[in-house]
Amino acid sequence: xxxxxxxxxxxxxxxxxxxxxxxxxxxxxxxxxxxxxxxxxxxxxxxxxxxxxxxxxxxxxxxxxxxxxxxxxxxxxxxxxxxxxxxxxxxxxxxxxxxxxxxxxxxxxxxxxxxxxxxxxxxxxxxxxxxxxxxxxxxxxxxxxxxxxxxxxxxxxxxxxxxxxxxxxxxxxxxxxxxxxxxxxxxxxxxxxxxxxxxxxxxxxxxxxxxxxxxxxxxxxxxxxxxxxxxxxxxxxxxxxxxxxx
Amino acid sequence: xxxxxxxxxxxxxxxxxxxxxxxxxxxxxxxxxxxxxxxxxxxxxxxxxxxxxxxxxxxxxxxxxxxxxxxxxxxxxxxxxxxxxxxxxxxxxxxxxxxxxxxxxxxxxxxxxxxxxxxxxxxxxxxxxxxxxxxxxxxxxxxxxxxxxxxxxxxxxxxxxxxxxxxxxxxxxxxxxxxxxxxxxxxxxxxxxxxxxxxxxxxxxx
Numbered sequence: 001x002x003x004x005x006x007x008x009x010x011x012x013x014x015x016x017x018x019x020x021x022x023x024x025x026x027x028x029x030x031x032x033x034x035x036x037x038x039x040x041x042x043x044x045x046x047x048x049x050x051x052x053x054x055x056x057x058x059x060x061x062x063x064x065x066x067x068x069x070x071x072x073x074x075x076x077x078x079x080x081x082x083x084x085x086x087x088x089x090x091x092x093x094x095x096x097x098x099x100x101x102x103x104x105x106x107x108x109x110x111x112x113x114x115x116x117x118x119x120x121x122x123x124x125x126x127x128x129x130x131x132x133x134x135x136x137x138x139x140x141x142x143x144x145x146x147x148x149x150x151x152x153x154x155x156x157x158x159x160x161x162x163x164x165x166x167x168x169x170x171x172x173x174x175x176x177x178x179x180x181x182x183x184x185x186x187x188x189x190x191x192x193x194x195x196x197x198x199x200x201x202x203x204x205x206x207x208x209x210x211x212x213x214x215x216x217x218x219x220x221x222x223x224x225x226x227x228x229x230x231x232x233x234x235x236x237x238x239x240x241x242x243x244x245x246x
Numbered sequence: 247x248x249x250x251x252x253x254x255x256x257x258x259x260x261x262x263x264x265x266x267x268x269x270x271x272x273x274x275x276x277x278x279x280x281x282x283x284x285x286x287x288x289x290x291x292x293x294x295x296x297x298x299x300x301x302x303x304x305x306x307x308x309x310x311x312x313x314x315x316x317x318x319x320x321x322x323x324x325x326x327x328x329x330x331x332x333x334x335x336x337x338x339x340x341x342x343x344x345x346x347x348x349x350x351x352x353x354x355x356x357x358x359x360x361x362x363x364x365x366x367x368x369x370x371x372x373x374x375x376x377x378x379x380x381x382x383x384x385x386x387x388x389x390x391x392x393x394x395x396x397x398x399x400x401x402x403x404x405x406x407x408x409x410x411x412x413x414x415x416x417x418x419x420x421x422x423x424x425x426x427x428x429x430x431x432x433x434x435x436x437x438x439x440x441x442x443x444x445x446x447x448x449x450x451x452x
Contacts, residue, residue, distance in 0.1 A: 054355075055356070057353035058356035061357040065360070066360055066361065066362055067361045067362040086342070087346055091353075
């Protein structure tokens with residue numbers, strides 16, 4: 001069963017990583033969900049698919065009051081990101097879903113009404129959670145054509161969606177990257193195939209290099225911390241992307 | 247074999263309801279096609295009666311009535327079709343709500359009595375009851391419309407029988423008129439069979 005791990009805490013400002021579900025059927029890709037709680041509000045990043053909703057809801061409820069959930073941040077439109085939307089709305093009908101304007105009329109196929117969605121413009125925007133300003137950072141074409149990451153300048157954490165994702169073998173289930181060069185092997189095929197634009201990749205690398213990041217938290221795989229964040233950015237900048245094989 | 251779990255029973259029942267709607271739609275399509283055929287047959291019968299002259303005056307009047315019957319039948323079927331289209335939306339709503347409630351119930355089972363879950367369950371149950379009531383009301387309207395159409399088709403049967411009697415007075419055209427009136431009787435019998443099937447279908451199982 002998934003568990004919520006506190007990866008950052010400063011008073012009532014917390015980041016929870018909901019990760020690793022050994023009970024999940026093998027045919028479903030493993031995902032990480034993140035909760036940013038501040039004061040009386042919380043935001044859930046990439047809540048995941050329908051099948052894992054009970055596990056995510058249960059892990060979240062174990063660590064924080066689910067009625068405090070004010071919004072959902074969907075980095076893009078994929079089913080493993082946001083197909084559980086209808087279920088979260090079943091629990092809390094007034095939830096707001098922040099997502100790229102590009103997907104505003106696509107995501108209602110998963111659930112929600114006109115009032116559910118808050119479109120994020122291409123350059124990004126600030127998202128307020130209990131008085132804390134988070135920043136939606138553009139990451140278009142990485143891999144989705146309307147894609148944002150989420151940066152918390154106070155906690156110095158970047159939620160990087162599919163960028164930094166690793167498809168890890170079962171024996172490497174640690175929450176954090178422990179050995180970068182060993183870990184990055186599990187990122188290579190994924191990034192080459194999923195990330196389609198070299199130009200978008202370079203833009204993103206430049207953009208995030210200017211941010212002060214302690215933790216980079218992807219939607220799949222392990223969390224990068226400290227110097228491994230810049231190591232990843234450098235590795236990604238040099239990687240040839242948008243290739244079918246090789 | 248073990249009995250299906252309650253949630254599975256609900257899903258199977260909903261799947262059965264969708265299959266029921268498909269069967270209703272197929273019967274409606276068959277009746278609409280037959281009504282179109284009656285319309286053409288009646289048009290031909292009118293021309294035939296005109297060629298037969300005075301001997302087939304009564305047959306001509308009945309052919310006109312049969313044509314009107316075919317048009318009324320087409321209208322009735324169009325309204326039945328609208329009802330079944332609406333019921334697809336309602337059945338889908340019930341299926342979605344049942345699925346959401348089932349997954350939410352599993353989440354609640356894993357989480358225990360966390361804040362907000364009772365209200366969420368209550369809201370879900372309310373929405374499900376609303377969708378099911380909508381479906382029941384559609385089912386009642388559909389049954390009433392089928393009853394009304396059955397009466398109309400009874401009238402069509404009477405017209406076809408009368409046309410057969412009139413055909414006997416058609417002089418040299420009698421064999422041709424008899425053939426046309428027999429065809430009328432056959433297609434109307436076919437419609438009656440389709441309506442009987444429709445009358446047995448239920449959008450919601452009791």
